[in-house]
Ligand SMILES: Nc1ncnc2c1ncn2[C@@H]1O[C@H](COP(=O)(O)OP(=O)(O)OP(=O)(O)O)[C@@H](O)[C@H]1O
């Protein structure tokens with residue numbers, strides 16, 4: 409259950425996908441998302457799907473993990489698909505009472521479900537699963553750098569994101585542990601009405617908050633001990649530099665994007 | 675004596691299908707008899723915590739079964755929640771699970787979940803507090819005002835208040851000073867003596883366990899490697915050393931005496947009291963001065 413949340417989880421590896429510059433990856437992910445909405449018809453979707461399958465295969469992330477990451481969103485996928493199925497007018501396939509299902513409805517429903525599923529798995533594979541949180545925030549910081557001129561606290565924002573991402577798995581693990589411990593004393597999280605269930609969360613939330621604050625406090629002290637003062641005068645251990653691989657990735661993606669757009673307008 | 679808990683070929687793998695796949699427990703079997711005081715020992719990461727969480731059904735084994743009083747706890751209609759009141763588990767670092775406004779109410783959490791009457795709960799809370807050495811006036815304090823060691827005792831009291839038939843403690847002395855350790859050990863021992871409760875005591879310190887338990891289960895790299903009375907376990911000092919465990923100081927002294935100086939003494943000594951007796955005897959016989 410709670411362990412199924414793989415958000416913020418990074419699977420180390422050496423694949424091509426792992427090695428692409430994080431800045432490039434972020435841009436390409438954005439392009440991928442835009443393309444999913446631009447794409448029309450089998451050709452556009454086919455290209456997106458092929459790209460996705462290629463990325464999954466190359467990155468060696470097991471299909472099981474990808475399917476698991478979609479589990480929490482399964483409801484939304486199914487829900488949008490069903491809504492679409494009933495509300496799109498067109499040639500009627502079956503009709504009963506006030507409900508009618510059309511050919512167009514089914515088509516849209518399939519595309520819709522496919523789009524959401526590809527959106528989720530694509531961003532996971534391209535970003536979180538194959539990019540370490542540090543690289544990811546580094547990339548975001550670089551991309552947002554122009555905003556620094558407007559006095560926008562880019563570095564601070566990036567640091568906050570790094571920390572938040574870093575602590576998601578820790579908090580999940582902690583929640584799991586506290587839940588087990590309270591279950592050992594007979595806590596019941598699964599039965600009863602809504603109010604009872606909400607009340608049953610108190611024994612989890614109180615220790616969780618206390619430990620989160622304790623961790624935050626410790627981290628702040630540790631950062632101060634190492635004289636952290638924000639971005640002023642800070643240099644990097646690893647400076648991001650574009651490699652030939654990155655240019656290749658950009659070119660290939662560009663070609664794919666153009667073909668998707670062309671297939672959509674034609 | 676009758677068997678109260680039986681573990682049959684328990685195996686558990688974390689993160690199946692991810693690059694982090696790891697077998698935390700590999701084909702572990704044993705029986706615990708009613709009233710026994712058993713120590714489970716193993717180095718860090720050997721699977722001790724995973725094992726004890728299986729014994730009260732919090733972790734479902736990948737394969738193998740757990741039997742409590744001859745009933746498979748993973749049967750569909752088995753009431754796991756009721757069983758957890760009978761197999762009380764004190765987690766590692768239990769002080770981080772306190773949540774109530776007062777110590778009293780935190781200790782009462784378990785009994786309340788059992789659906790007991792107010793007066794019965796009051797009885798149990800006070801008894802558990804007495805056992806763990808929590809003073810009357812501390813009961814109305816917030817648990818977060820207490821010291822680490824005191825919090826630990828409150829958490830243990832919270833499990834004792836359920837009056838479990840089996841008490842499992844996962845490293846109850848870790849992170850405490852010698853005096854704090856001594857007090858926790860003492861309270862567990864006296865609880866075992868007075869109530870006759872079956873106790874499973876998890877630790878990675880031989881020193882803690884040597885003076886306390888009647889039987890030792892040794893885990894190494896997810897496998898059960900020894901299951902015997904302490905004397906026999908400590909005879910295998912070299913083996914224990916090779917799996918990252920230590921024998922008690924006093925045993926080491928006796929081994930040295932026997933090996934280096936050829937003094938004819940048993941090397942399975944593991945309590946200072948017993949050691950003193952032997953030395954006294956030898957002195958009386960005039961073999962040593
Ligand atoms: N939630 C988890 N996910 C993945 N692996 C885990 C998880 N919990 C434990 N493990 C792994 O399982 C193994 C056994 O862990 P366990 O906590 O049972 O060890 P332990 O003997 O209790 O150690 P310690 O003395 O440190 O408490 C360890 O190698 C650990 O890395």
Ligand SMILES: [Mg+2]
Pocket residue numbers: 722723724766844845
């Ligand atoms: Mg442990």
